[in-house]
Amino acid sequence: MGLILQQTVFYAFSAILLFSAAMVVLSINPVRAVLFLVLAFFCACILWMLLQAEFLALVLIFVYIGAVMTLFLFVIMMLNLDIGPPRKGWLPYLPLAVLVLGLFIIAAVSALKPEYFDPDVYQVVTQPENYSNTKALGAVLYTEYVYPFELAAVLLLVAIISAICLAFRGKRPGGKAQRISEQLVVRRKDRVSLINMPSEKK
Amino acid sequence: MNFEIPNFALALPEIFVLTMACAILLIDLFIPKHAKTLTYLLAQITLLGAAILTFQQYGHPGSVTTFNGMFVLNNLAIVLKLFIYLSAFASFLYARSYLPKTKIPYGEYFVLGLFSVLGMMVIVSAHNFIVLFLGLELFSLPIYAMVALRRDEGICVEAAIKYFVTGAIATGTLLYGLSMLYGATGSMDITRVSEVIMQSSLSDELILVFGLVFAVVGMVFKLGAVPFHMWVPDVYEGAPTPVVLFLGTTAKIAALGLLFRLLVDGLQPLSVQWQDLLIIVAVLSMALGNLAAIVQSNIKRMLAYSSIAHMGYMALGLVTATPQGYGAALFYMITYAIMTLGAFGVVAIMNNAGCEASKVSDLRGLNSRNPWLALMMLLVMFSMAGIPPIVGFMAKLSILEALIGVHLVWLAAIALFFAVIGAYYYIRVVKVMYFEEPEDATPIKYPVDMQIAISLSGVGLLVLGIVPGALFTLCQAVFGATPY
Incomplete structure (x- = not known):
């Protein structure tokens, strides 16, 4: 009974995952594409839950959906992209794409035979009740995997540097940046001038 | 659980480069605009320091691993690292006077370059799929940005976008292949993968080959060989010349390191399969590279196609x-x-002197404008064509010798055939330099450091060609091979 339920959940969410992943590429409206990406991440999160990797599943929701995708959505909405009419001229590429995809599917189906993924061989790992996924990850992340962990950190640093290099265009004239030194040396007489006006009579 | 403190001493060069790159990033902010040469000097000192640290590690036979078996140090890694520093040093040198002319900031360029060097060091010392992949990303990401640093030039941005998109797909392909190999072997440790494949029965092979094909596709892309070569001419043409120097030399050495680590260390039991893949890649690269180079009028594109052909020979x-x-x-x-350092060095020197050097015909009469530069270009071209006594001949000869050693004479014959075709366009450059009249006869002047660099690469090729023994023995010794 439990297995059937698990399988139902797995196939249902895998199907939604595939559908939404395809829609990310196919939808013309970028906002919809991002929303489909959110859906794809959510389905992947459910699949991880099935493997009892609840920490990774929740991090996927918090970080990817909660932060990254939201940011993405903001950027796309702010850019206010012109969607325009559907792209034409993709038809000539279709035969090649179908051919490549067909070859890939044939290769994949013939190579990835079910016996490599036999459920009897690859049993789903079940953990005892008080098992902490987070603790287990933490224990290996900073010990066994400390080297790739540090490398990933450097990779993020490089990504920041590259992004800033490409986006930063130096100080532009007429920019609205604060000039603190000028603000500090300001005197009252620079900003406030008293005008002597005769009082008016009603 | 048991946790062994890693042996940090083995990774000292990596730690040094990382620390210095971060330090330079900060120091650069406090260096006034007119003294930015300091940033350049610091970057070069970093490379020199790393070279000294790496050189001290040389000598121990066999491999040592640390970081829980994720990092490996052996003589192969050390030799590859030393030549990565050398080529990075030279490409930084040509960048020194080029960058201010194109308004590329020193700080960002050299810091990104150093991080890329760090990624390459990680790759050549990788002993685990995760580390291999992270190293590959760390080495490619800064190069994408370096190609795009001249944002206002349409051609640079076009090159960067092409390189980035195709590169991302190739990385994805490699990752997909690695995940298949992991699924089939149940391990990401390179030695362990090799052991499992050796023990496994024949029925497991198909999934391994499936993974192998995707992994090879990703690596061949990084190498820039046919059929994954489309980005090479566009990137070579569009990117700033010092960046081409960097990605045409340093990155190629690192890509070779990647092939050695994955195919030789990890998938040697599958060598029958990857040999076939590489034969196709090699023959197609030699054919397309050499034939397409003939019709190029743009010198950077010609050198790009020539690089594709050379990757085929390699x-x-x-x-x-x-x-x-x-x-x-x-x-x-x-x-x-x-x-390549020599060939693109000449292009960089001419760009630096304010001369146009985009067409082959721009080299017209180089001999009368600067005889020494023309002589160096002549040595480089003859070496690329494989004419004795310059080292390119020895390099081709050793490849052919190895091929004949395993009875692949037909491949050696094909290689020879395309080498003859390739000689045409190299010699055409020499003809243009020596036997045609220049359009603009102003002599070319260039700074002393470039003079030394170009002379070293030109004369170095000649000297290595006459006495190749030491380097050749070294290359053989790191694989434990006995020289012929």
């Missing part, structure tokens, strides 16, 4: 799947890096 060394062949491939790659 892959032939791997095809043999013998230590002699690997040694020959390493020797070929190192000498090819020196040739």
Whole structure:
């Protein structure tokens, strides 16, 4: 009974995952594409839950959906992209794409035979009740995997540097940046001038 | 659980480069605009320091691993690292006076370059799929940005976008292949993967081959060989010349390191399968590279196609799947890096002197404008064509020797055939330089450091060609091969 339920959940969410992943590429409206990406991440999160990797599943929701995708959505909405009419001229590429995809599917189906993924061989790992996924990850992340962990950190640093290099265009004239030194040396007489006006009579 | 404190001493050069790159990033902010040369000097000192640290590690036979078996140090890694520093040093040198002219900031350029060097060091010392992949990303990401640094030039941005998109797909392909290999073997440790494949029964092979094909596609892309070569001419043409120097030499050495780590260390039991793949890659690369280079009028594009052809020759060394062949491939790659430093060095020098150097015809009468520069270009071109006594001949010879050693004479014959075709366009450059009249006869002047660099690469090619023994023996020795 439990297995059937698990399988139902797995196939249902895998199907939604595939559908939404395809829609990310196919939808013309970028906002919809991002929303489909959110859906794809959510389905992947459910699949991880099935493997009892609840920490990774929740991090996927918090970080990817909660932060990254939201940011993405903001950027796309702010850019206010012109969607325009559907792209034409993709038809000539279709035969090649179908051919490549067909070859890939044939290769994949013939190579990835079910016996490599036999459920009897690859049993789903079940953990005892008080098992902490987070603790287990933490224990290996900073010990066994400390080297790739540090490398990933450097990779993020490089990504920041590259992004800033490409986006930063130096100080532009007429920019609205604060000039603190000028603000500090300001005197009252620079900003406030008293005008002597005769009082008016009603 | 038991946790062994890693042996940090083995990774000292990596730690040094990382620390210095971060420090330079900060120091650069406090250096006034007129003294930015300091940033350049610091970057070069970093490379020199790393070279000294790496050199001290040389000598121990066999491999040592640390970081829970994720990091490996052996003589192969040390030799590759030393030549990565050397080519990075030279490409930084040509960048020094080029960057201010194109308004590329020093700080960002050299810091990104150093991080890329760090990624390459990680790759050549990788002993685990995760580390291999992270190293690959760390080495590619800064290069994408470096190609795009001249944002206002349409051609640079176009090159960067092409390189980035195709590169991302290739990385994804490699990752997909690695995940298949992991699924089939149940391990990401390179030695362990190799052991599991050796023990596994034949029925497991198909999934391994499936993974192998995707992994090879990703690596061949990084190498820039046919059929994953489309980005090479566009990127070489569009990117700033110092960046081309960097990605045409340093990055290629690192890509060879990647091939050695994955195919030789990890998937040697599958060598029968990857030999076939590499034969196709090598023959197609030699054919397309040499034939397409003939019709190029743009010198950077010509050199790009020539690089594709050279990657084909280099892959032939791997095809043999013998230590002699690997040694020959390493020797070929190192000498090819020196040739590229020379060829693009001349282009960089001419750009620097304010001369146009985009067409082959712009080299017209170089001999009367600067005889020494023309002589160096002549040495480089003859070396690329494989004319004795310059080292390119020795490199090709050692590849052919290794091929004949494993009875692949027909491949050697094809290689020879395309080498003859290739000689045409190299010699055309020499003809243009020596036997045609210049349009603009102003002599070319260039700074002393470039003079030294170009002379070293030109004369180095000649000297290595006459006495190749030491380098050749070194390349063979790191694979434990006995020289012929």
